[in-house]
Amino acid sequence: MSGLIFGSCAEPESSPSPAPSPSPSPSPAPEKAVTLRLAIPWPPGDPPQVEIQKYADAFNARSGGKVVIQVHPAEALVKVQESLDAVRTGAVEMAGYPTGVFSSVDPRLATPEIPFLYTGINADAAAQDYLLPMYNEFMPEKFNQMFMGHFICLPNEMIGSKPVKTVADWDGLLVQSISPVVSQFIEAMGGSPVPSPFVEGYTVLEKKVVDASMLSPQFDVTFKVYEVAKYETLGYLIPAALTVAINMDTYNSLPKDMQDLLVEEGWNFHHSANEFFIGAYTDANNFLADNGVEIYQLPKAERDKWYDMVWPISEKLLADMGDFGPRVMEVANKVNAEFPY
Secondary structure, three states: OOOOOOOOOOOOOOOOOOOOOOOOOOOOOOOOOEEEEEEOOOOOOOHHHHHHHHHHHHHHHHOOOOEEEEEEOOOOOOOHHHHHHHHHHOOOOEEEEEHHHHOOOOHHHHHHHOOOOOOOHHHHHHHHHHHHHHHOOOHHHHHOEEEEEEEEOOOEEEEEOOOOOOHHHHOOOEEEEOOHHHHHHHHHHOOEEEEOOHHHHHHHHHOOOOOEEEEOHHHHHHOOHHHOOOEEEEEEEEOOEEEEEEEHHHHHHOOHHHHHHHHHHHHHHHHHHHHHHHHHHHHHHHHHHHOOOEEEEOOHHHHHHHHHHHHHHHHHHHHOOOOHHHHHHHHHHHHHHHOOO
């Protein structure tokens, strides 16, 4: 070996100097991973956060390190009310948010929260397979983003300090309202809405500011509402759904194989999250029953009366959607026939 390489092995002086070796070409620098920041409002351990993290983990396990989804929970990057615009402008590459929060921006985004639209959680979950591509017909052009998955969470049902089983039980009932749609629902039923953030559900019931509230069973479990309210009425009253969206400029900048992987794992996540929340609905109500809450499932005849009183609100929401509304109703009729109340 030449002493040019190993100083302890010098060549004899009489030997001609070897021709200099060409400098080795520098190894190409490894491609820097593309990081997709996924901003969500839910804290660690909250079911939506857990399901969305599964999506990120599944994608990251298959992306070979070329593209990495990095979940940022608990509004660490973006407040929930800013999520739609943050993805639109590229302030974050991805975000998860409750779709209905932005119904005032586009009436089609009210679809997940139309009162009495679905007969139950199975019908609601089945509808998402039809609705996901429908959203993606207009979201890229209007809001510069695409939904990777769209999944149910638990509906707003009734929980309170007195049983609510008939239309007559609503007369003069003070009910916490967490949104304009909930207020309209309460008024249509003959109750009096008391606007209050959903996080105050325990407090307003404990202090008897209200007789009842319309909250999800999962919220009742997580925030121990069952300690201060012992009556729950189920009728799949107001549904709800969440999404994960990606900025279109970001998506279009990625290699085709990464785009395909995002969509494939998004579709898998879309289904697994819907399945999770179907089970969570049953589990939450069973937990409430085990902790002293009297669960009352509205009989179909009574639910039909409630439906008739509230449906004008739903019709108005659908009408405001233009041509999109009849398509939503077509989906609802299809899944409700498959899963009757």
